[in-house]
Amino acid sequence: MILTYTLLVCLSIFIFSPFVLIMIKSIGKDWFGKLWLPPTLTLDWYKWAINVARLPEVMKNTIIVTELAVAMSTIVGIFSGWAFGRRHLPGKELLMSMILLPRMIPPITYALGIARIFYGLNLVNTHFGIALAHVTLCAPYAILVMSATFEGLDERMLEAASVCGANPLRTFFHVTLPQIMPGILSSMIFTFTTSYNEFTLTLMTYGADTLTLPIRTYLAVGEGYWEVTSAMSVIMVLPSLLILFLIQRQVKPEQLVGGFKGL
Amino acid sequence: MKKLFTILFVLAVVAASAFAAPKEIVFMDSQSGANFQQWWQTIALPAAEDFLGVKIKYVVGSDAEIIERMKAWKAGQGDITVLFPKSTALFIKTSQVQLENLTTAKVPNMAKIDPVLQTSTEGVPVANKGAAYWFSTYALIYDSNYVKNPPKSWQEFYDRRAEWKGHIGFIRPDAKSSGGWRQPFAFLNAFTDFSKKFDPNAADFQAAWARLKDFYTYCQLPLAAEPTNAFENFNAGDTWITVYAMDYSLWSARQGTMPPTTKAMFLDPGIDAGGQAYLVVPANIPEENKQIAYKLINYLLSDDQQSRLVSTMWQYNSTMINDKVPGIVWEQIPKIEVAKKAAIPPERVNADAIAYIKKNAVNIIPK
């Protein structure tokens, strides 16, 4: 029994310690030599991140890109989910596995192609361009979630609505939409975290005017300023952890893993 | 009539507001590290904004990206007013981008720049395509906590190497940072004559190369991949003595990101000078912006600004105003004359030797 708990506690320490250290590093000063904790605490590094690394601007870029990506992915998800979930489609399984291909193939392999295309279309260094690149990774998730949602749609309610005389539009807004809303929300959460944390594709399509948080944090690593890098990392990782904390009861862990049905 | 007056009035207001709105120009920077990003954004550019009455937008970029951007500009529509490149030589060499000629007629304070700095950069003639803003120098950086009596020359450093075995912080010669080749170059320069034509098989070079190989075994192993790793070792107290850019190290010590006991000094016969950084003005921008650019550069080269540069950032000023710098600065860092004397002279900056080091030094580092 003790062995079991030791194992679990060691695992937790293994998982949590990186974050704890990042947090401490972001508020520590004069931490030289081999000490467990920094002798002085300070907010200087956060101030630096805000004033010199211009975090507010970076956050603004990140949010704009993420919103665009989430919006586009959700729309794609709804349309495709409807088709997969409710319409007769031969070879549906094959199509579904194909849709997930961009997530299974390492993005770096096709990021080069995306970069070249975007250079030609002048989409590099634009918020829309980066969001579009993110859609490649976000749309599969959205489609997956929405297909499952649409499949679970209660046919009888729709029939009842049409029997009562509602036209298709009304049916959609008053009957369908409320039913699929949880799915839309779930899809939006997944696409949000995917886009917010996205690094590889952004690295190939960003420019001086469209720095996002992951990119700025990476650049800070290159500058060697570990304290400021830690401050930016803390700000970057908080939303993901928050969302995890909020949804960890609702979501089935297997969905996070890759969403293959029948797993 | 009333209608005409209204239209004229509206037009006048619009025109007035267009003039009244502060002009904004873009200052693009691909040269500055963390320390100078702070300098530009919190000290130099705000002061310039007040002085010139224009808004200056500070943007960080990279050379490759900036060149692509400039190539795509339509005639006279460039959106970068002043550029501070990492490698001015690259911009001068690239034929598809044009830089404005900066003369004393346009920027009077350029007359104060040390002429040596305006001759060439990285082997490419400057030809007034840029105005030198600072010159940066490497120095022996050491933690006075552990190193009470630092060496004064490379020979002494080599002779006393056992004293600091395992605590010398050299970086890998194949690092992205130029420090990778500058460190071994400065070392070799002390033991061989680089003003002669480079011959890797000459006896004296072979002897120096063997010394370098031996010296690497006394460094902290494995060799740090990049300067940031070397600094991490320095902060951990594992590395006590290294060779790196003086301005960054001393500034970091003051910021609290390197130990407060960090000190800098020069080694005989020379430490490789880090090089100059230039302010350049692209040629393909609106004429109005060019005028503002000249005024901005002139301001940055003014006595007051240059004095601030060296006293705040420990980076040597490009203009010859050292009598105007407060004396206390020279208690922290060696005087400019000492720094210039410590710089390896241009005739010894042997391009062939550097190429040889870049290619082969990886082979003599300890596995």
Next chain:
Amino acid sequence: MRHLRSQRREWLTTLLLLLPGFAVFLGLFVYPFIITIVLSLRPEGQTTGWTLEYYTSFLASEHGRQVIVLTFFLAIATTLFSVLLSVPLALVLRRKLRGHRFFRAVPLIPLVVPGLIGALGLLLVFGSRGWFNLFIRDVLPFIHGPIAVNYTISGLTLFYVWLYFPYTLLTTLSTLEGLDPGIEEAAQVSGANPWKVLRHVVLPLIMPGILSGSVLTFMNAFGAFSIPLVAGGNYRPLSVDVYKQIQLFVPAHWSQACAIAVIMGVLQVVFLTFYMRVLRGRKVK
């Protein structure tokens, strides 16, 4: 007649609904991939002419082979250690001890944080003055420290495991929990001790789950980018090598980068096919 017409309309609507999805898939994935392949076959910086030199020079060179071996090594080692870690963990977590909700949420964390941040934190923890080495210095003084973890191959594998073991763990756990408890009970009733039950009954039954999870871990480890970029030091797997071709050279070596990227993509597709086979095999069971 009307039946046919409405059937055609059905098809049209379905097609229209699928249009955005297809547009994204084709325009943002297939087309870029094609561009990557085309670029890899062109001489650097030119728009005409074909050449295989970037493939041959990479595959024939010492450097290229080292990179491929390194990538494989990291992926295999990560998968192995993930399995070794996940199976005991799954067995433990299934028992629903006190606080198991919390312990179940813990492995989810590496899934939702970007690899970059995980790598940075791990570099801090395992550095020469990180808590790992301080722990050894203060609590386990008989171990001669400091132990170099960062920028070593074993350290890098450790970082990979941190990020990718949850895939194996979660699938193993879900398979384990999907087992019919009756089977284990039956085995125990017939007199087998718990270890025997584990080895001969449980493990074979959950093997498909372990397998599919470990293939996921393998594929992710093979394609890992941000971790080796930041924490790899001198170890550059395929993904980082691709990026370095673009970043380190001016003008960038697009063709060489694309060639390496295609090699990587092809290898990954091979694994993917294998993975689908495994999945389908499970379904048949």
